[in-house]
Amino acid sequence: MSPTTVRSWERRYGIGPADREAGHHRRWRPEDIAVLENMCRLTARGVPPGEAARVALAERDRAVRAEPRPARPEPGTGRPSGGLVPGHGPGGSRALRVGSVRPECRGLARAAVRLDAPEVARILREAVDALGVVDAWTEVMMPALRAAGRKWAADGEQYVEVEHLLSWHVSSALRGVAVGAFTARRASPVLLTATPLDLHTLPLEATAAALAERSVPFRMLGAAVPARALLDAVRRIGPGAVMIWSQDQHTADRELVRRIGDSTWGPRGSRSGAVVVAAGPGWARHRPPAGVARPATLADAVDLLEQAVTA
Structure with a gap:
């Protein structure tokens, strides 16, 4: 403190x-x-x-x-046992500015700044249990992650430890849902991937966890999947939908999205393809081809993906 x-x-x-x-x-x-x-x-x-x-x-x-009150140290005997000396350590505010958010988000930001890993894990676990993945991501996780990112950008390397600890625990909470869920639906899976140059996976992990809550099958490929490997996976898996994430305009790949949309599989006469969803802020300037969906929120994306593979 x-x-x-x-x-x-x-x-x-x-x-x-x-x-x-x-x-x-x-x-x-x-x-x-x-x-x-x-x-x-x-x-x-x-x-x-x-x-x-x-x-x-x-x-x-x-x-x-x-209980009986402990004896007070005698004057002049020095610092008492177990004493806390305000004034030691760095001064000034280390708080993350999260704005008007849920109490759980404020608590998460405070725990992250203290690097209190057990408390961060507890808050995330209880938020997911109480709110569900979509609301926990939107109202608790994302505001804290954005605040940590802004603090890091403004203060340089000083806050990278906060952002890394928070990201790791958010990923752990989301994967706990995604991996632990039992998928009983018989449906073509959703394929989740980032563009070849994009290293961001947390939005994909949030999508996977939200799909798992709804018992929608999925396959996670993660970050920076080369175009050739991604197209091969599409043909081998035969997904009902493909969501491709781009965090930044420099990682958006319009041609790759078009090729995914053109991919088909199955025997002649009954060949099928996937619904393609381009998600993330990277597509703001590089608009994907016609017919490719661009959901604005996690809730919109999950609804769209669920409909694509279960209709």
């Missing part, structure tokens, strides 16, 4: 040392530190700071009434 945050909480909510002496360093007792830790846990879960402080202080008061 930054010293600025600690001092702000102390000034606004009384989160700080219970005993103070004028002209001396503030002395943090174990129960004072416990209140601060509890405050951190609550705010990481999206509880507003004012409410978190009320709960943390109430729990401290109950604990103090239930």
Whole structure:
């Protein structure tokens, strides 16, 4: 935690040392530190700071009434055991600006900045369980990922660790749904892939997890699939739909999309092809050929893909 945050909480909510002496360093007792830790846990879960402080202080008061109070260190004996010294470590705000979002997203951003991996994993797991993949991705994961990306871009290498930790856990949460689901539908699968030059996979993993929730079969090829390998996979799998992702205009490949749309398989007289979906912001300038769908949101993409393979 930054010293600025600690001092702000102390000034606004009384989160700080219970005993103070004028002209001396503030002395943090174990129960004072416990209140601060509890405050951190609550705010990481999206509880507003004012409410978190009320709960943390109430729990401290109950604990103090239930147990004998520890002896206070004698003046001049130095820092007490287990002390926390605000002022050590970097100052200033490290917060991610997520805007007006769900409490779960605020908690996720705070936990990611602290590199609190267990808390990040817990928030993501509970968000997916409570909201479903599409809403968890749209309302919790994506705003936090975008905020981490903006912070990284503005501050250089300092925040790359936050973005990497958050991305890894988002991927783990999504793959847990996609891999663990049982697909009972008898339908041609959806093929999920990025363009040959695109390295982004999280949107594809979100799509795979959302399809798995609906028991729609899929095949994931992932990032940077060469054109020849992708076209060969289309002919071998015979998908009902192909979603090809492009994150940036430099990775969009209009000709490849056309070739996928022209691909057919099956015996003569009953040959079939796939519905082609071009997803991602990379297609904004390089509009795909006529007949290729361009969904605006994950929900739109999943609806379109499900209809394509189950109609």
